[in-house]
Structures are given as C-alpha cells and as structure tokens.
Amino acid sequence: MNKSSTDNQSPIIDNRSQIKDQFNRVHDYLRISLTERCNLRCSYCMPAEGIQLRPRSEFMTAEEVIKMSKIFVSLGVKKIRLTGGEPLVRKDAEEIITGLSQLPVELAISTNGILVDKYIDTFKSCGLKSINVSLDSLKKEKFNTITRRDYFDKVMSNINLLMKNNFHVKINAVMIKGFNDDEICDLVEWMRDKNIHVRFIEFMPFDGNKWDWSKGISFKEIMTKIESRYGENVVKLEDGKNDTAKNYSIKNYKGTFAIISSVTNPFCDTCNRMRLTADGKIKNCLFSGTETDLLSAMRNGEDIVPMILESIWNKKAVRGGMESFEDFSDSSQNQKNRSMVAIGG
Ligand code: SF4
Numbered sequence: 001m002n003k004s005s006t007d008n009q010s011p012i013i014d015n016r017s018q019i020k021d022q023f024n025r026v027h028d029y030l031r032i033s034l035t036e037r038c039n040l041r042c043s044y045c046m047p048a049e050g051i052q053l054r055p056r057s058e059f060m061t062a063e064e065v066i067k068m069s070k071i072f073v074s075l076g077v078k079k080i081r082l083t084g085g086e087p088l089v090r091k092d093a094e095e096i097i098t099g100l101s102q103l104p105v106e107l108a109i110s111t112n113g114i115l116v117d118k119y120i121d122t123f124k125s126c127g128l129k130s131i132n133v134s135l136d137s138l139k140k141e142k143f144n145t146i147t148r149r150d151y152f153d154k155v156m157s158n159i160n161l162l163m164k165n166n167f168h169v170k171i172n173a174v175m176i177k178g179f180n181d182d183e184i185c186d187l188v189e190w191m192r193d194k195n196i197h198v199r200f201i202e203f204m205p206f207d208g209n210k211w212d213w214s215k216g217i218s219f220k221e222i223m224t225k226i227e228s229r230y231g232e233n234v235v236k237l238e239d240g241k242n243d244t245a246k247n248y249s250i251k252n253y254k255g256t257f258a259i260i261s262s263v264t265n266p267f268c269d270t271c272n273r274m275r276l277t278a279d280g281k282i283k284n285c286l287f288s289g290t291e292t293d294l295l296s297a298m299r300n301g302e303d304i305v306p307m308i309l310e311s312i313w314n315k316k317a318v319r320g321g322m323e324s325f326e327d328f329s330d331s332s333q334n335q336k337n338r339s340m341v342a343i344g345g
Helices: 062-074 095-099 115-127 140-147 154-165 181-190 218-233 292-298 305-311 323-329
Strands: 027-033 079-083 105-110 130-134 166-175 194-202 232-234 246-250 256-260 271-276 281-283
Touching: 027 062, 062 130, 062 271, 062 292, 062 305, 079 095, 095 105, 095 115, 115 130, 115 154, 115 281, 130 154, 140 154, 140 292, 154 166, 166 181, 181 194, 181 218, 218 246, 271 305, 281 292, 281 305, 292 305
Parallel strands: 027 079, 027 271, 079 105, 105 130, 130 166, 166 194, 194 256
Antiparallel strands: 232 246, 246 256, 271 281
C-alpha cells in the first residue's frame, strides 16, 4: 500500500474535518466498546474466569461516550457501532443509544442477543436498523459449550423477534475447527427462508484466547464446503467499498452469507475503522498493540483532536504491522493486544 506523498507532514496540520492515515485511508467508522463486562463467557473471546474487572471510574460515563462521539462526528465519522463485552449489560445503555441517535450518524450494535427483547423499542425509536448477533452454533449443547452459559433459547427467540420487527439481522459465527465447522451448511440452509445475513468469521488471535491456527477454518475451506454442497447456485454478491466481509448468496434463498477472513485474506486496503475502548482509549487497528488514552486527556480539558489524528496517521498498513501470516501467527506479536472482550471486535 502506497504512503501518501505527505509522509513527513504531521497530521495535525492536515484538515480537521477528515481523519486520514498515511495510506490515504479515510476513517469514518467508529466502533465503541461500552463495557468489558459480558453475560457470556465465549471461549474465543475471554478466559472462563472472565477478566479482571476495574473500578467504574476508569470507564467512560454515558455523557463521556456521547461527548467523545460528538468530537469524532465533527471529524467526519458517519457510522458508530456499539460493542462490548456485551453493550446491553450497561445499565445506562438506553441513555447512550438515545443520546447517540441524536447525532448525524448511522447507528448499529453488536450484541450476543440475550437482552435484545428489553431494548427492541429503544432500537426502533432510535432508528437502529442493523443488528449483529453472535451465534456460533444452531445446536443448544454446542452453544452452551462455547459460551459457557445456557442462553440458547433466549438468543434464538430474540433473533426471531428482531426478524419479526424487520431489523436487518447479521449473524456473526466464529468458525472453530472440529467444533462448529460441521454446521457451515446448516447455517447456510438456515437462511433459505429467512431474511438473515450469516457471516462466517475466521478465528482470530487475542490475549488469552489460546489461539493457534490449527483450530481455524480458512475462507477457502469454508467456500469449498459450501460450493461442494451448492455448486453453481452460489452467487457472488457485490461487496461494499469498506466491507470486511466477502458476500454471497444461494440462488432462490432469502438470506445471504459472507466470510470475514482477517487471518488468511486480510482486507486492510479499504479499512475505515477506528476503535474506542470502554476505558476511552483509541486503537487505530483491531490488532494494534498500541493505544492512546483520550479519556484522561478529555477529563483534563485537553483538545483530543490532535491525539486522534496522530493515532490514525500512524496506523500500520495491515493488521497492526503483522502483515505476513507468519508475523500474525507469532504469539510474541499477536499477544501484545487486549482480549477480545476488552476491544469489542
Ligand atoms: S486488521 Fe486493522 S487495518 Fe486491517 S481491516 Fe482490521 S482494523 Fe483495519
């Protein structure tokens, strides 16, 4: 990827209406983690015992989430996705969603689906249209194994509730070899008569998730399984400019499916994503080992715009600098990050 011709120019002198990195990628999509807490214990996301919980004062209040978001919107952010942990476990989630819905952005949320029924009216009144729900298996016992909790029925009924209310539902399914890869075609079959969008996600390395690629299923392996079952009925759909997923459908099926291949086929060229952690730090990449503390600066009354521009300007071309598969698989590199629960994916 070519660096822009203004390499050595400090980003601060660049305009303040757009967030760009040195590869000219415009960043207008902010993912905000609202909490490190969750009511599930998914094995690829956090250790069974959970993570060390910290005092509430270290985390953004609802007001601070909204104040920080307004600053990002003033810099050109057009989409905000709320993530966690599980964003809906926050007692003030409704206040945050309502506050953010006043901003000129597309608002979306990624949830494990357990509490969706409590927030469906808020989603509607706040104009949320796109809801991502994590679901790694259509089998109850497997769901309980990977999440270490017994919420399968609740999640399935809430997915149906979202569909009944015409939300655009995307299903995030992390593929683990020998665990749920036998369900790839079942998940495709599941969307035959449902307006649902199933996304198969390659298993990614994060702190504490005991990642090694022998447990992963690649884009190619997933496609081979689907093509061997559906052959010419597999249709490639057009991908959006900044899409992380490669999108497909099956002829005459109501839903669609996609594959997110951060491990075997990264899609960093068109990355427009920034992440704000629940404790107010900006991560310029999902896999970056470095962060910038915006919250402390904002609490000290400092101008955080130069810090945001600097963080993104210094973003690496690919996967936080882990360009090759070898680098990416090297635990001395990929473990310099947080656990997934503390980033929000
Ligand atoms: S790995 Fe980093 S640079 Fe690549 S798409 Fe994800 S967030 Fe963007």
